[in-house]
Every structure is written in C-alpha cells, then in structure tokens.
Amino acid sequence: MKSAPFEHHEPETVAEAVSLLEALDEPTILAGGQSLVPMLRFRLANPDAVIDLNRIDELDYLEEADGMLRIGALARHVDIEESALIADRYGSFADAAPLVADPQIRNRGTIAGSVAQADPKGDWASVLLAHDGEVVARGPDGERVIPADEFFLLPYDTTLDENEMITELRVPTPLDREGSAYHKLKRKTGDYAMAGSAVRIVLDEEGTIETAGIGLTAVDITNVRATDAEESLVGERPSKEAFKQAGELAAEQSHPESDEHGDASYKERMVNVLTQRALADAAERAGLVVKRVTA
Numbered sequence: 001m002k003s004a005p006f007e008h009h010e011p012e013t014v015a016e017a018v019s020l021l022e023a024l025d026e027p028t029i030l031a032g033g034q035s036l037v038p039m040l041r042f043r044l045a046n047p048d049a050v051i052d053l054n055r056i057d058e059l060d061y062l063e064e065a066d067g068m069l070r071i072g073a074l075a076r077h078v079d080i081e082e083s084a085l086i087a088d089r090y091g092s093f094a095d096a097a098p099l100v101a102d103p104q105i106r107n108r109g110t111i112a113g114s115v116a117q118a119d120p121k122g123d124w125a126s127v128l129l130a131h132d133g134e135v136v137a138r139g140p141d142g143e144r145v146i147p148a149d150e151f152f153l154l155p156y157d158t159t160l161d162e163n164e165m166i167t168e169l170r171v172p173t174p175l176d177r178e179g180s181a182y183h184k185l186k187r188k189t190g191d192y193a194m195a196g197s198a199v200r201i202v203l204d205e206e207g208t209i210e211t212a213g214i215g216l217t218a219v220d221i222t223n224v225r226a227t228d229a230e231e232s233l234v235g236e237r238p239s240k241e242a243f244k245q246a247g248e249l250a251a252e253q254s255h256p257e258s259d260e261h262g263d264a265s266y267k268e269r270m271v272n273v274l275t276q277r278a279l280a281d282a283a284e285r286a287g288l289v290v291k292r293v294t295a
C-alpha cells in the first residue's frame with residue numbers, strides 16, 4: 001500500500017519548523033522515518049503535511065555542555081552507538097544503542113523520534129527515565145523543558161503539545177562514583193524488547209547508594225520508573241542481597257501483558273533478573289564489583 005498524498009516541507013531552521021507547525025493544518029513531523037514511514041504506508045497516519053526535520057543542521061549534535069549530555073533531535077541511534085564519549089561515560093546509553101532494532105534502522109532513526117513515538121517497547125525512554133532526563137520542546141511560545149517523568153502519558157501519547165517539537169533530550173553528566181547500564185530481553189536481533197531495565201546509581205564517598213534510577217521497558221502501558229526498587233536501594237551498600245530485593249520490587253511494580261512471546265509472570269521474572277544484572281553492571285562501572293545473578 002502507498003501513503004495518501006501529503007505536502008512535504010523541508011525547513012532549514014527550528015524557527016521555520018515551528019512556524020510551519022503552527023501554520024499548517026494537522027501536520028506531522030518526520031525525523032528518521034523508521035516509525036512514521038511504515039505508518040504512512042499502511043495509512044495508519046494520514047497527515048495533510050509532513051514537516052521533514054532532516055535539513056535542520058542545528059538539531060544534529062551529541063555533546064556535553066553546561067553539566068548535561070545533550071542529544072539533538074537529529075542525533076541517530078548510530079551516533080550514540082559509535083560515540084567515544086558515550087562509550088567512555090554513559091554505560092546505559094552504550095548498552096542500549098546496539099540493542100535497538102537493526103543496523104539499517106539505527107542508521108536513520110533518531111533518539112528523539114523514539115521518545116516522541118512513546119512506544120512502551122522503545123528502549124530510550126527507559127534510559128531517559130533512569131537518568132532523570134529532560135525533553136526540551138519548542139513551540140510558538142518558546143522553549144519548554146519537560147522532565148521525562150512527566151512526558152509519557154499512554155502508548156503513543158505524550159505531554160508534547162500539537163504545535164510543539166522536541167529539539168533536545170538531555171541528562172545530567174555523570175558524577176564521581178556513578179554507573180549505569182541497560183539490559184534487554186528480545187527474541188532475536190532486530191526485535192523490540194520483551195522486557196528491559198535501565199539503571200543508574202550514584203555512590204557516596206563511603207560506597208553507599210545515594211541515588212538510584214530504574215526505568216522499565218515493555219512491561220506497562222508506558223515506560224515506567226520502578227520507584228519502590230529505587231527507594232529500596234538508597235542508603236544501602238551495593239550487594240547481591242540489595243540488588244535481589246530491588247529486582248523483586250521492580251518485578252512487583254511492573255504490569256506486563258501475556259502475549260505469544262511469553263506470559264506475564266515470565267516477563268515479571270525477567271524484569272527481576274534484568275534489573276539485578278543491570279545493577280551489578282552499574283555498580284561495577286561506579287567502581288565496585290557485585291556478583292551477577294545467573295538465573
């Protein structure tokens with residue numbers, strides 16, 4: 001099936017894109033096209049106009065500035081995958097990138113597009129949640145910064161206004177004694193997650209956990225934080241026992257659905273195991289070694 005006809009606009013600046021968003025009747029934004037183009041082809045999306053961001057060079061960046069890792073709206077999955085900065089300092093991002101879809105999709109798809117798509121099976125939203133990330137949006141009234149915690153409403157629905165676009169995603173740069181990781185279960189290369197867990201921990205000078213963030217993939221109606229598990233970790237020293245308890249609490253807080261790939265109780269068990277493994281990797285990256293769970 002081919003898409004219904006639509007106008008194709010190619011703005012060269014964010015200001016131009018925002019003006020088009022306001023002026024056009026029911027426009028849709030195109031970034032990497034890896035989710036939108038299939039929806040157009042199957043006529044699940046039938047916009048009158050498409051605003052293609054790909055000529056907006058000012059959105060194409062991945063950098064640390066002013067205490068934040070800043071990911072421009074045209075940064076692609078592959079940019080994260082190949083970045084020395086990410087490999088060196090952002091364990092969860094480095095883990096997640098090669099697990100997203102397949103190389104063809106990673107070459108074109110953007111991190112911001114994935115977050116805007118708000119598919120609860122998407123990987124980046126969990127990473128953003130674990131890191132207390134923010135979504136920077138631009139609309140006719142200027143810029144708005146939305147905490148990731150307040151961004152995801154329902155599957156494919158966010159708090160972004162219709163006339164706003166994402167310009168940047170950002171997370172705080174790592175502190176001393178910080179580690180993060182992402183673990184994902186999928187049936188085969190190229191598949192979305194059956195379950196995934198992104199974690200970030202920060203230790204104090206004595207080696208006690210002072211901050212913990214855990215974001216879960218594909219086990220609720222949106223990507224969600226495992227807040228009970230996070231709270232259980234704060235004040236604890238990283239240990240197999242503390243991570244076991246956090247894994248169990250994360251599983252209890254998840255609400256996966258049974259499907260052809262596994263029943264809900266299996267996915268809950270996987271949340272438990274993936275969270276424990278991610279915590280062990282994060283602790284190691286923060287400077288401690290805690291034995292990994294094997295089952």
Ligand SMILES: Cc1cc2nc3c(=O)[nH]c(=O)nc-3n(C[C@H](O)[C@H](O)[C@H](O)COP(=O)(O)OP(=O)(O)OC[C@H]3O[C@@H](n4cnc5c(N)ncnc54)[C@H](O)[C@@H]3O)c2cc1C
Pocket residue numbers: 028029030031032033034035036037038053073099100101102105108109110111112113114115116117121122123124164165166167190191192193
């Ligand atoms: C076969 C397949 C497997 C996949 N597997 C995975 C996976 O394992 N993990 C995973 O996380 N993802 C997966 N994806 C999704 C992939 O990561 C997409 O790249 C991503 O969901 C969308 O990014 P995009 O840049 O291609 O966005 P597009 O397809 O261009 O846009 C997606 C949506 O976001 C909106 N949008 C895009 N950019 C902006 C912006 N800057 N501001 C506001 N709205 C915007 C668009 O209007 C559209 O509604 C898969 C996709 C496919 C087709």
